[in-house]
Amino acid sequence: MKIAIIGAGIEGLSVALHLLKLGHDVTIFEKSDLPGGLASGFKEKNWRWTLDKYYHHFFTNDKNALNFAKEIEHDVLIIRPKTSVYIDGKIYQLDSPSKVLSFSKLNIFERIRMAAVLAFLKFNPFWKIFENINTADFLPKAMGKKAYGMIWEPQLIGKFGDSSKNISLAWFWARIKKRTTELAYPKGGFLEFENTILKKIKVLKGNVFFKSEVSEIKKIDEKITIKTANKFYEFNKVIVTIPSRQFLKITKNLPDDYRKKAEKIKTLGVLNLVLRLKEKFLKDNTYWLSICDNSWPIMAIVEHTNFVDKSNYNNEHLVYLGKYLQSNDKLFSKSKDELIRIYDPFLKKINKNYKEFLVDYRLFKDEFAQPVVDTNYGKNILPCETPLENVYLVDMEQVYPWDRGTNYAIEMGEKIAKLIERNEI
Ligand SMILES: Cc1cc2nc3c(=O)[nH]c(=O)nc-3n(C[C@H](O)[C@H](O)[C@H](O)COP(=O)(O)OP(=O)(O)OC[C@H]3O[C@@H](n4cnc5c(N)ncnc54)[C@H](O)[C@@H]3O)c2cc1C
Structure with missing residues (x-):
C-alpha cells in the first residue's frame, strides 16, 4: 500500500519504520531540513555529539523507547543526575x-x-x-x-x-x-538517535523528503492528494503526525463539528535559550533546576553537561533556559539578544560571573509544544481516524494521561502501523 507520513518527528519516523517492516511503500514529508521535530538537535564545530534543541532524556521506565533503541541498535546511557528546586534564592536538591x-x-x-x-x-x-x-x-x-x-x-x-x-x-x-531518579540518554544525542532511525528507513527503501512542507491534503475519490510547493502526490493512506491546529489548516473538507472539537485542545509554545559556557553554571552539579519563583521569566535551568559528559561537546558547559508560553506572549517574539538581556539579572542571582564564560547562545522556539491538560482534556482528545477516510491523525495531543514524550510517540507509531496492517482502521 502507498502510504504518506506527514512529519519526520519521532512519531513519523517510528510509524514509517514499522510500516516499512510490514512491506508498505512509505514516503515521509518533512518541512524542516532535519528529522526529530521537537526532539531534533544541532551540532557545533568540534563537538562529537549533537545537542537537543530542547532538554531531552528518557526515563528508565520508558520501555517503548528503550526497546526501540535496542531494536535499531542505538546505545543508550543510564545516568543518575541531580534534580533541584530554586526557592528564595537558594538551591535545594529534591529528587x-x-x-x-x-x-x-x-x-x-x-x-x-x-x-x-x-x-x-x-x-x-x-x-x-x-x-x-x-x-x-x-x-x-x-x-x-x-x-x-x-x-x-x-x-x-x-x-x-x-x-x-x-x-x-x-x-x-x-x-x-x-519520574525515575536514573535517566537514560541516547549516545550522540537525540538527533543522532533519529539519524539511526532514518538510516534504517532508507535501508528499507523508504522515501524521505526534507524541506517539503505539506500545504494541502485533499481526498478525491479513493485517492488522497498531498500538495507540497507546486507538486502533487497521490496515496492510498495518509498519516499526519503534526499538531491538530496545523492539520486543520492544511486539510480541505473537514466538517465544522470536527473543527470545533479540535479547537478545544489548547497548546502552549516553547522558548529555549541554549548557553555555551567555558565554566559550569550550576556549580553544585544540578542537572535540572525548577525555578519556584514566578517573578522569573524562566521556568527551568537545565545544565545538560551536569548530566552528559562535557567532553562530548569540546569541554563546553551547556545550559538550557526553558519557558512554556502562549505564542502571542510578548516574550515569544524577542530575539536571543533581547532575551539574554531580560534573563541576565536573574541568572546573575545564581552565578554572578557567568557572562565572563559565555561563548555563545542560541534561541529555539516552537508554537505547538505542550498541550494544556485541563480537567476536560480526556473528553476533547481527537481519535486517530479523521472524517476523511484513510487520513489518520496521530499526534502528541493524543498522549494521555501521560505527559507527551518520545516514548509515547514511538509507542503510537508502532500501534498505528499494526492497526493499519490488520485493517482495523
Ligand atoms: C521543552 C521540551 C522538552 C521535552 N523534553 C522531553 C524529554 O525529556 N523526554 C521526552 O521523551 N520528550 C520530551 N519532550 C516531548 C517530545 O519532544 C515530543 O513528545 C515528541 O518529540 C513529539 O514528537 P512528534 O513526532 O509527535 O511531534 P513533533 O516533534 O512536533 O514532529 C512533528 C514534525 O512535523 C513537521 N511538520 C509540521 N508541519 C508540517 C507540514 N505541514 N508538512 C511537513 N512537515 C511538517 C515538523 O517540522 C516536525 O518535524 C519535550 C518537549 C519539549 C517542547
Missing part, C-alpha cells in the same frame, strides 16, 4: 524520598505530609479517578498550603501560565508516577 524528608524549608510534619501525598500518587495505579479533579484544588488540601505554595504552585504556573488553575490531577499523577 528522592530522603531529600523530601530532609527538606529544611518545611517542618517535619509538613515534609511527612508532602511525602505521603507524593507516595500515594506514585503507588496508586487508578488514574481515572483523578481525571476531573483539579490539581490546584487537590494539592493544597492534601499536602498543605505551605508545601504546595512553595514548590508545586510556582511550577504549575511556570508550566501552564493562566491555565494552571485547571490542570487535571491525572496529568500531575502521571508526572509523579513516571
Whole structure:
C-alpha cells in the first residue's frame, strides 16, 4: 500500500519504520531540513555529539523507547543526575524520598505530609479517578498550603501560565508516577538517535523528503492528494503526525463539528535559550533546576553537561533556559539578544560571573509544544481516524494521561502501523 507520513518527528519516523517492516511503500514529508521535530538537535564545530534543541532524556521506565533503541541498535546511557528546586534564592536538591524528608524549608510534619501525598500518587495505579479533579484544588488540601505554595504552585504556573488553575490531577499523577531518579540518554544525542532511525528507513527503501512542507491534503475519490510547493502526490493512506491546529489548516473538507472539537485542545509554545559556557553554571552539579519563583521569566535551568559528559561537546558547559508560553506572549517574539538581556539579572542571582564564560547562545522556539491538560482534556482528545477516510491523525495531543514524550510517540507509531496492517482502521 502507498502510504504518506506527514512529519519526520519521532512519531513519523517510528510509524514509517514499522510500516516499512510490514512491506508498505512509505514516503515521509518533512518541512524542516532535519528529522526529530521537537526532539531534533544541532551540532557545533568540534563537538562529537549533537545537542537537543530542547532538554531531552528518557526515563528508565520508558520501555517503548528503550526497546526501540535496542531494536535499531542505538546505545543508550543510564545516568543518575541531580534534580533541584530554586526557592528564595537558594538551591535545594529534591529528587528522592530522603531529600523530601530532609527538606529544611518545611517542618517535619509538613515534609511527612508532602511525602505521603507524593507516595500515594506514585503507588496508586487508578488514574481515572483523578481525571476531573483539579490539581490546584487537590494539592493544597492534601499536602498543605505551605508545601504546595512553595514548590508545586510556582511550577504549575511556570508550566501552564493562566491555565494552571485547571490542570487535571491525572496529568500531575502521571508526572509523579513516571519520574525515575536514573535517566537514560541516547549516545550522540537525540538527533543522532533519529539519524539511526532514518538510516534504517532508507535501508528499507523508504522515501524521505526534507524541506517539503505539506500545504494541502485533499481526498478525491479513493485517492488522497498531498500538495507540497507546486507538486502533487497521490496515496492510498495518509498519516499526519503534526499538531491538530496545523492539520486543520492544511486539510480541505473537514466538517465544522470536527473543527470545533479540535479547537478545544489548547497548546502552549516553547522558548529555549541554549548557553555555551567555558565554566559550569550550576556549580553544585544540578542537572535540572525548577525555578519556584514566578517573578522569573524562566521556568527551568537545565545544565545538560551536569548530566552528559562535557567532553562530548569540546569541554563546553551547556545550559538550557526553558519557558512554556502562549505564542502571542510578548516574550515569544524577542530575539536571543533581547532575551539574554531580560534573563541576565536573574541568572546573575545564581552565578554572578557567568557572562565572563559565555561563548555563545542560541534561541529555539516552537508554537505547538505542550498541550494544556485541563480537567476536560480526556473528553476533547481527537481519535486517530479523521472524517476523511484513510487520513489518520496521530499526534502528541493524543498522549494521555501521560505527559507527551518520545516514548509515547514511538509507542503510537508502532500501534498505528499494526492497526493499519490488520485493517482495523
Ligand atoms: C521543552 C521540551 C522538552 C521535552 N523534553 C522531553 C524529554 O525529556 N523526554 C521526552 O521523551 N520528550 C520530551 N519532550 C516531548 C517530545 O519532544 C515530543 O513528545 C515528541 O518529540 C513529539 O514528537 P512528534 O513526532 O509527535 O511531534 P513533533 O516533534 O512536533 O514532529 C512533528 C514534525 O512535523 C513537521 N511538520 C509540521 N508541519 C508540517 C507540514 N505541514 N508538512 C511537513 N512537515 C511538517 C515538523 O517540522 C516536525 O518535524 C519535550 C518537549 C519539549 C517542547
